[in-house]
Amino acid sequence: MTMPGVRTLPLRFGLVLAVVLLTAVGLLASGVAVTSALENSLTRRVDTQLEEAAQGWARPLGPPPRELAGEPGPARPPSSFFVRTVAPDGTVLRQVNDGDVTPSLPDAPVTTPTTVGSDDGDQHWRVLSTTGSDGTTTVGLSLAENDDTVQRLVVLQALIGLGVLAAVAVAAYFVVRRSLRPLREVETTAAAIAGGDLHRRVPARDRRTEIGRLSHALNGMLAQIQQAFAATAASEDAARRSEEKMRRFVADASHELRTPLTTIRGFAELYRQGAMPDTDALMSRIEGEASRMGLLVEDLLVLARLDAQRPLDRRPVDLLAVCSDAVHAARATAPDRAISLVVLDGPGTPEVVGDDARLRQVVGNLLGNAVAHTPADADVVVRLGTTADSVFVEVSDTGPGLSEHDAAHVFERFYRADTSRTRASGGSGLGLSIVAALVAAHAGRVSVESMAGEGATFRVELPREGLSGSALEP
CATH class of the missing domain: 1.10.287.130 (Signal transduction histidine kinase, dimerisation/phosphotransfer (DHp) domain)
Structure with a gap:
């Protein structure tokens, strides 16, 4: 279970804290290991000295020499050893201790190096007893120097550890800050996107x-x-x-x-x-x-x-016949108008796959629109041609033409160039919108090119998909 303060801690501080804690744990483990190893090494060295003394000069082989007792002098230099010899009847035959503290010896002899306290202080001693025919001799060495060395090592390790942790914290902060810079960019981008800028990345x-x-x-x-x-x-x-x-x-x-x-x-x-x-x-x-x-x-x-x-009734349709019939019908309706059909050279025959009745309606509407909305002396020309993958029909006139605004909206439903909705020229405003819808149903395109005073040209382009190879041959 995480604490609330930890959950609200910024990520960079959390990472730095984790690095510092891991480093502290590592330094602590290293310090404990080094201190324990040094303490054990010093203790083994003291034990070796005690064992050499017990097996050598401290072993009771006869009456103790008189000159070893008393204060240090020319006959006996100072010694760090504590020596006590006890006769079999319990009489202390000899005791040498140049220090101010006396170890607290156990009642029974100790045959292995043992750590004991002091009678009048907190100093520790390492003691070992050896028994001979003339009694038991116990030798000891103070562990004060060992403890002092270990304490100085602990203080030194603590100071070095604090310095290392401070350096690690500073280095980790800058490294984490640099490493998290892309995340700050992500944060900035996310804030911009939340503000409505969906183009940011x-x-x-x-x-x-x-x-x-x-x-x-x-x-x-x-x-x-x-x-x-x-x-x-x-x-x-x-x-x-x-x-x-x-x-x-x-x-x-x-x-x-x-x-x-x-x-x-x-x-x-x-x-x-x-x-x-x-x-x-x-x-x-x-x-x-x-x-x-x-x-x-x-x-x-x-x-x-x-x-x-x-769905349309799709089958091969000869647009030459469609255009020819439309021109003949227009001439019959307006015999005094100059209406002509021009077939342009091109690859293949002018055939498409589509609905014959609807395609006739397309050409008829375009031709009827040209006749109805141009003066009696204006010429109307229907052009039929082919390209490599399409057939096109153009209906041109030499009438007044269309303005740029009218040309942009002429295929809209109920749109008329004359906003007064006069019906002098007839029509409901649906003819060209029907043309656009029928051409789109045949996957074709319809467009108009016109300038005011220079006539207009409506162009229908239909794909030749689905035809046999013979219809596409020149």
Whole structure:
């Protein structure tokens, strides 16, 4: 269980503390081992001296020499040994001790080196007894020098250890701070991303390092998050645009349908009131408005089917026949207009795989749009050509053309270049939007090039996929 203070400790301080603690444990273990080894070595040296004395000069082989007793002098130099000889009857025959402290000897002789205390102090002694025919001699050596040496070693190790720990702490702090610098960069990047900057990335580093693998993993995650946000934003934008288009579509459709209905209702009211005696003219007007409303409903149904992505009746279609029939129909409708068909040289035959009826509607709408929205003296030309992988149809006119704004919105539903919604030229504003939808359903492209006062050119390009090899040969 971790303490709250430890959990709130910054990582760099935690790592430095861990290094210092591990170093302290290592120094402590090393100090204990060295001190124990030195203490044991000094003790063994004292034991060796005691054993040599017990087996040599301290062994009782006769009456003790008189000159060994008493204070040190010319006849007996000072000695660090404590010597006591006891007769078999317990009489102390000899005792030599040049120090101020006397060891506390056990009652029974000790045959192995043993540590004992003192009678009048806390000093320790190492003693050993040897027994002969004339009694028992006990020799001892003070451990004061050994203890003092060990204590000085402990103090020295403590001072050196503190210095080493301070140096390790400072070095570890700078090393950890430098090592954690990439993590601070990750923290800064994460804060920037949290603030909304999804384009920020963690600096890439060597994948062989932990920070490198972390940075690559984070950058991959950030890329996915950015893509998800972008996809969500795009989906929301698309939903808003779709909703706006739907609202505009419903409003325009309601307006377009309301106008003929209002006209029909008005003529019916006039007929009921007897205000129009010419019944044929009245019925003709009602029939015209009903027909126009029927055409509008049919166009709306076509767009609804295309929006629902209903499958088309796909089969090889000869666009030369489609364009030729459209030109003949336009000439029959407007015999006084100059309408021509031009077939351009190109590889293969102008055939595509698609819905014949819908492709005829595409060319018919483009041609009808050119005839309806250009003056009577304007020329209309239909061009048919091929490329290596597509077939294109161009419908050009020499009319007034389109402005840049009109050209950008001409394929939108219910869009008219004349904002007053006049119907002098006819049409519901759905013809070109149907063209765009039908071409898109055939995986093609439709575009317009126009300048005000210089006419307009509508170009439809359809892929030649799915055709046999013979249709692609020049």
